[in-house]
Amino acid sequence: EVQLVESGGGLVQPGGSLRLSCVASGFTLSDYYMDWVRQTPAKGLEWVARSRDKAHSHTTEYTASVKGRFTISRDDSKSSLYLQMNSLKTEDTAVYYCVRGRNGFDYWGQGSLVTVSS
Amino acid sequence: DIQMTQSPSSVSASVGDRVSITCRASQDITKSLTWFQQKPGKAPKSLIYDASKLQSGVPSRFSGSGSGADFTLTISSLQPEDFATYYCQQYKSYPYTFGQGTRVEI
Numbered sequence: 001e002v003q004l005v006e007s008g009g010g011l012v013q014p015g016g017s018l019r020l021s022c023v024a025s026g027f028t029l030s031d032y033y034m035d036w037v038r039q040t041p042a043k044g045l046e047w048v049a050r051s052r053d054k055a056h057s058h059t060t061e062y063t064a065s066v067k068g069r070f071t072i073s074r075d076d077s078k079s080s081l082y083l084q085m086n087s088l089k090t091e092d093t094a095v096y097y098c099v100r101g102r103n104g105f106d107y108w109g110q111g112s113l114v115t116v117s118s
Numbered sequence: 119d120i121q122m123t124q125s126p127s128s129v130s131a132s133v134g135d136r137v138s139i140t141c142r143a144s145q146d147i148t149k150s151l152t153w154f155q156q157k158p159g160k161a162p163k164s165l166i167y168d169a170s171k172l173q174s175g176v177p178s179r180f181s182g183s184g185s186g187a188d189f190t191l192t193i194s195s196l197q198p199e200d201f202a203t204y205y206c207q208q209y210k211s212y213p214y215t216f217g218q219g220t221r222v223e224i
Contacts, residue, residue, distance in 0.1 A: 044216060047214040050212075105154075105162075106164050106167070108164075110161055
């Protein structure tokens with residue numbers, strides 16, 4: 001059974017940093033594209049970042065609003081995906097989902113809430 | 119960025135009804151479209167990918183159609199567990215973008 005379990009969310013002040021983790025099970029992480037998607041009541045669902053599979057050298061893509069501030073990475077040996085978030089802004093407040101990028105976005109984690117507030 | 123526009127924003131329906139939701143892209147996305155279902159407090163669940171292919175385990179009452187810029191999600195006979203919010207998303211080009219959602223309610 002495919003499972004994605006996020007952790008690392010919480011409350012952080014504007015300008016601060018946070019690292020989200022996602023542990024994958026039920027499949028071989030290195031074989032899959034993986035994404036982070038966030039959701040807010042105001043803006044809805046927003047794709048954030050992508051890490052391609054090992055065959056594509058784990059190259060990455062980002063949405064413009066996080067480029068230069070967020071970094072997606074992975075450790076296939078630990079079946080883990082990460083999102084390092086720096087210089088956080090209040091508008092980054094959201095539930096962040098770890099998502100497997102096969103056949104569209106076929107499996108989603110349960111989400112991790114990130115709140116950026118002073 | 120490609121804009122995705124869903125209609126209607128909400129629909130009232132009854133168990134057994136046929137319900138259709140449309141999604142329009144601001145440019146040609148061929149068949150690079152997926153549909154999700156989301157219930158309150160839960161993660162989205164993938165229903166359809168490549169515009170018309172059913173994800174494993176999804177009931178056959180769900181179907182998708184369309185290509186280019188116009189797409190439709192149809193629920194052939196609404197069941198109680200189908201009351202939820204539905205989203206479309208394009209994965210033709212970055213940044214991937216979502217529709218604003220369609221709430222299916224009683």
